[in-house]
Amino acid sequence: MQTAVSVPKEEEKPKSRGRRRLPISFILGGLAILGAVIYLVYANTQANAVYYFTVSELKNCSICNTQSVRVAGVVQAGSVVHNDQQQKISFVISDGGHSLPVVYSGIVPDIFRPGITVVVEGHYTGLGPFQAQTLLAKCPSKFQAATPGP
């Protein structure tokens, strides 16, 4: 089967010089797709972008009443309280300076425990605890190094 591969493609070559490179239909089609992709990215970035704060930054937050935000911090020792009746867990996270009480109900990652860094996503009114809808635990460094992939 390999014989055919080396057949030269010369026959068409002379014609191709000096003609326009790309028919207009290709350019239009390409632009349409490009436009669609850019629109998708733009619209969804607008719709889904979430602010990412440290605990200290959250204290001066002006948009947190209306928008869901993400906050990162270290779970404080002795602060974790499970409430089995309501399926809730509450704890305090800190970034060294400020601390923030958090209430969360949902899947608690296996590695969640005091001392690890977590990222919570949810609403904060400035009064009472941070209402988290999502809780992400950061895996310890060794885990990270071990699985460079998903």
Added chain:
Amino acid sequence: MYFSDIGIISLILALGFAVFTIVVATLGATRALPQLVASAKRSVLTVAFFLILASVALIVSFLTHDFGLSYVAQHSNLAMPWYYSASAFYGGQEGSLLYWALMSSIFSAIFVFTAKRAPTVLVPYVLATLMGIETFLLIVLTTVSNPFVRLPVPLANGVGLNPLLMDPGMLIHPPMLLMGYMSFSLPFAFAVAAMITGKLDSEWLRSIRRWMLAAWSIQTLGLVLGAWWAYHVLGWGGYWGWDPVENAALLPWLTATAFLHSTMVQERRGMLKVWNLSLVFASFALSIFGTFEVRSGIINSVHSFAYSTIGSYFLAFLGIVIVFSIGLFIFRLPKLQPEQEFDSVISREGSFLLNNLLLVGAMFATLWGTLFPLISNAVQHQTLTVGPPFYNQVDGPIFIVLILAMGIGPLLAWRRTSTRALRRNLGIPALVAAICAAVLPLLGIRDIWANIAFAVCSFTAGAILYELWRGVRVRHRHGEPYLFALYMLFERYRQRYGGYLVHLGLVMLAIGIIGSHFFQVQQEAVLKPGQQMTIANYKLVYLGNIDRTYPDVEVVTAQLQVWHDGQLQQYIYPGSQLYASFANQPTSLISISTYGLTDLYVFLANWNGLSDATIRVFVNPLVPLVWLGGIVMLLGGIICWWPQRRKRLVSVIVPHTEKEPASQRVGALAPPSVESIVGHSDSSKAEVAPGGEGTLASPPVGVFSGTSENDEEASI
């Protein structure tokens, strides 16, 4: 003298030989001295030998529990079974780098052994590039990230491996992904060699395509295994979370997929040369970027990033790769003129361009999302992130269009397609899609997007299967039994039918993703013995907890009955285990039972004593198709890759020897009927066939590109 000393000595020697190879190979190429090139080849084998030796030294240190070695002490302990001890070899940063360097050198050695198949002029430059990459890795390994650093005082016992990693998935998934990242270096080396020598012909294209196909297959396997591991170990009911680390592995896969398609345009029509080379460079650069991202901690991920100095080394390397590639482009641009031009959008090359735009678009969108925290921080001085909804809503539609194009593209002819032929080919798949779209709402699927997505999938699956059926039917008419005809299609036209199989696998995977994305149901309940919970059509009856204690691990499992359709199906035991060495980190034992195409995913979220458990249940429809589709894709990739037996001898047997070149070319172009006709030595028809519309339009360049214009003749 410890085993680890052999390791460090080997690394230093390997570094020396790698540098030596670069010098000798370059000299051999520029001065045209074949002896020097031969010496470079031997030197590459020496590098591989020393890296194997270094890896053996590290594995032996693990198996003999040499806790005087810092890396061993940090990643294993006495209680671990030997296979986890051995796999801890790549369980940390230093070791995974050593593993990477090892794989890189082994692939380089494989290249040396198969070098006679590659164009001779390219070989020295390929060797030099590969050893350039190896040199970088070895410099990092011998300086900042040395796995053979000894502790001043040996520890009595090691720290152990993170229990999340003590899973069979751990044994294969990380090495597969690392191998995937690494394997993009071979196409890269071929691209560099071609740019330096200016030899960008079809022979080069065939070599680079084969290596890229291998890289693509390995990366596909790595991605699927990663998803499988996440699904079976992490306990959140899903398999893909659009985490930056996952995205990093997906990005080079997308560009590699684009490359595998657009090279066919280059092969057939001599176009898109610059574009194809860019895709090769992009794939390699993205795999380096992935490593950098994982190691540097610049982006927040669920896989937390330990700050590590190694990141800046990778960034520097990435910079060198990019600058080097751009330099080569500027140097070589005059040689990269297209040989032909595009005619019509409704053509095979038009569909490949569409495919490429979509894949690269998906790549940029994913990269944008991954880097968005950095971008927003630079622009607004505020860090913003985008989560899974962003990726689902951007990449989802792109992939649906891609799947649609996948169904239509292979049916189009090169240059231009007559609408009549197109209508004839698309009629049946379109009918299948319409029936699917009409029937699904009756089955309770009311979500419009899910319906569209399923209809598109059924269209493409219909198109592929119909195409297969037509091929089989034509061969069958010429006297082959159906199954044998199917086998012969795959045997004769590997590239083409292997490609169809990959497409079919991707459609299956897409159906699995759509099913689990739109129709996942979850529920949680706190149960006492005898209590039950109902979800979808499943009823779970909780019986109690079982607590077992072993020397190094404690296992708690809940016992539940699964009832489905009014019948007791089975007992399941979701649980949690606690390794003595990681007392505050329980690992879940997830129970996944499959009924038909639906997974019942049960997770023990919490428990209290022996008679209280919090059970979380997910019903994940169609998820088994994700794994099945992954396997089919891999199989297709392997079929595409598998070397074709050379069939030149066959020609001697056929009469009419003077017609030989023509008939063989026709055979290579994949019209089963024409080939069989030639087999029947009916020379008049054999002459008609090459005069067909498509064959004249496009020079017969090879077996890789089956043409549907010939199939149109076949189906007449």
